[in-house]
Amino acid sequence: xxxxxxxxxxxxxxxxxxxxxxxxxxxxxxxxxxxxxxxxxxxxxxxxxxxxxxxxxxxxxxxxxxxxxxxxxxxxxxxxxxxxxxxxxxxxxxxxxxxxxxxxxxxxxxxxxxxxxxxxxxxxxxxxxxxxxxxxxxxxxxxxxxxxxxxxxxxxxxxxxxxxxxxxxxxxxxxxxxxxxxxxxxxxxxxxxxxxxxxxxxxxxxxxxxxxxxxxxxxxxxxxxxxxxxxxxxxxxxxxxxxxxxxxxxxxxxxxxxxxxxxxxxxxxxxxxxxxxxxxxxxxxxxxxxxxxxxxxxxxxxxxxxxxxxxxxxxxx
Amino acid sequence: xxxxxxxxxxxxxxxxxxxxxxxxxxxxxxxxxxxxxxxxxxxxxxxxxxxxxxxxxxxxxxxxxxxxxxxxxxxxxxxxxxxxxxxxxxxxxxxxxxxxxxxxxxxxxxxxxxxxxxxxxxxxxxxxxxxxxxxxxxxxxxxxxxxxxxxxxxxxxxxxxxxxxxxxxxxxxxxxxxxxxxxxxxxxxxxxxxxxxxxxx
Ligand code: FES
Numbered sequence: 001x002x003x004x005x006x007x008x009x010x011x012x013x014x015x016x017x018x019x020x021x022x023x024x025x026x027x028x029x030x031x032x033x034x035x036x037x038x039x040x041x042x043x044x045x046x047x048x049x050x051x052x053x054x055x056x057x058x059x060x061x062x063x064x065x066x067x068x069x070x071x072x073x074x075x076x077x078x079x080x081x082x083x084x085x086x087x088x089x090x091x092x093x094x095x096x097x098x099x100x101x102x103x104x105x106x107x108x109x110x111x112x113x114x115x116x117x118x119x120x121x122x123x124x125x126x127x128x129x130x131x132x133x134x135x136x137x138x139x140x141x142x143x144x145x146x147x148x149x150x151x152x153x154x155x156x157x158x159x160x161x162x163x164x165x166x167x168x169x170x171x172x173x174x175x176x177x178x179x180x181x182x183x184x185x186x187x188x189x190x191x192x193x194x195x196x197x198x199x200x201x202x203x204x205x206x207x208x209x210x211x212x213x214x215x216x217x218x219x220x221x222x223x224x225x226x227x228x229x230x231x232x233x234x235x236x237x238x239x240x241x242x243x244x245x246x247x248x249x250x251x252x253x254x255x256x257x258x259x260x261x262x263x264x265x266x267x268x269x270x271x272x273x274x275x276x277x278x279x280x281x282x283x284x285x286x287x288x289x290x291x292x293x294x295x296x297x298x299x300x301x302x303x304x305x306x307x308x309x310x311x312x313x314x315x316x317x
Numbered sequence: 318x319x320x321x322x323x324x325x326x327x328x329x330x331x332x333x334x335x336x337x338x339x340x341x342x343x344x345x346x347x348x349x350x351x352x353x354x355x356x357x358x359x360x361x362x363x364x365x366x367x368x369x370x371x372x373x374x375x376x377x378x379x380x381x382x383x384x385x386x387x388x389x390x391x392x393x394x395x396x397x398x399x400x401x402x403x404x405x406x407x408x409x410x411x412x413x414x415x416x417x418x419x420x421x422x423x424x425x426x427x428x429x430x431x432x433x434x435x436x437x438x439x440x441x442x443x444x445x446x447x448x449x450x451x452x453x454x455x456x457x458x459x460x461x462x463x464x465x466x467x468x469x470x471x472x473x474x475x476x477x478x479x480x481x482x483x484x485x486x487x488x489x490x491x492x493x494x495x496x497x498x499x500x501x502x503x504x505x506x507x508x509x510x511x512x513x514x515x516x517x518x
Contacts, residue, residue: 108440110439181416182340185414186411186416186439186440186441187416188416207338209338209416210336210338210341210416210418214445215416
């Protein structure tokens with residue numbers, strides 16, 4: 001993926017756990033425009049190891065002079081969020097990919113229903129800008145744990161007026177998905193981003209109410225889970241790569257100097273798909289891209305989040 | 318016509334079957350064959366969600382199924398003399414309907430695609446409509462020369478209602494127009510019209 005260098009121009013503490021980072025281009029050139037819902041992948045060199053994490057771009061997509069991302073400090077961070085929170089300062093240099101959109105608004109929608117949970121608000125921060133600019137019909141439903149987690153709420157309330165509803169769990173409020181989804185006018189599209197349980201519940205509720213599949217949009221980037229170490233044989237490059245417990249297969253392949261395709265690095269986009277030639281164990285699929293049938297067939301793997309429980313695995317790369 | 322050919326744009330129709338995952342249902346049927354399709358649908362079951370049946374009787378040309386149909390679906394049935402009237406009622410229904418409404422249609426190709434175009438105005442894709450082709454295979458024809466749509470083509474060649482050209486009725490279908498493409502048949506050899514046969518009874 002092609003990348004460019006940026007400099008951190010501003011850092012803001014948004015909540016006790018969330019920081020917002022602003023980037024400008026290192027060479028002073030203008031930043032590429034993007035569409036609402038886009039993300040970039042930020043590359044970080046942590047103790048000699050390259051980490052790449054995807055983050056949604058916030059703010060106005062039209063002619064951005066600055067990019068903004070918001071990063072939540074993860075409890076079980078593999079290093080990325082902790083590095084950004086603790087090591088990155090104003091003036092630090094980072095490398096990022098060009099924006100890519102896996103969570104675009106559907107232009108045919110007569111109404112857009114946005115549902116966010118916690119840090120899942122970030123892709124909506126730029127979508128809202130597009131919706132306001134195009135005078136589209138929309139509603140934002142935003143749930144978070146407590147006032148301590150209320151990221152961007154006041155900005156959003158100002159921008160969205162009566163189109164936003166917030167649900168603070170500690171105050172006993174949660175989104176009644178069934179009630180919400182059963183009274184949406186025909187032609188509504190729903191978009192959800194948040195914790196896994198919320199995304200799954202929304203998709204299932206919408207389906208059970210008869211919402212067509214192409215009206216349901218979700219985004220959820222998984223963090224690569226750790227597992228047992230194994231070996232990957234790259235058939236075309238004819239090398240063997242060791243995948244340590246705490247590294248993803250994709251990261252291990254990259255660390256070995258082999259270029260592998262990727263976009264979301266979170267098991268959502270399908271870009272990194274690799275063909276499995278053989279294995280002496282079983283594949284552990286963690287993505288939400290492959291179909292159940294594909295997963296059962298065991299011929300494909302998404303190395304950004306999936307692993308194998310085996311001694312060795314051979315792939316066509 | 319060649320054997321073993323298939324044209325991607327040509328729509329494929331199924332039979333009406335209730336969709337279990339729904340918020341509400343609306344069934345649009347036309348003529349006696351459409352009325353029968355609705356009766357068969359209620360033979361499957363009476364759905365638990367709010368349901369409406371819009372029946373265009375077209376009584377002049379068709380056998381009228383109003384009486385048996387009103388016995389089977391006493392509370393959900395709305396009857397109309399013509400398809401145009403049922404489409405007006407359909408639009409009124411769509412404008413206040415919620416997501417999760419399942420749409421079913423049984424009738425001629427012309428009617429099916431009139432319903433699909435109406436639903437499209439309300440943001441519903443035709444692939445989400447359950448469609449059954451009944452009654453007639455007559456095709457709506459779009460004249461690629463004068464852009465008029467002529468209805469009820471029963472033959473392989475049909476005179477355009479707009480420009481009067483003899484059109485060859487093709488298998489290429491436009492979902493946006495809800496019609497098959499019609500191309501002047503004697504463009505190269507004016508006056509040379511192949512024999513006209515009924516193939517869409
Ligand atoms: S990079 Fe998107 S699924 Fe792996």
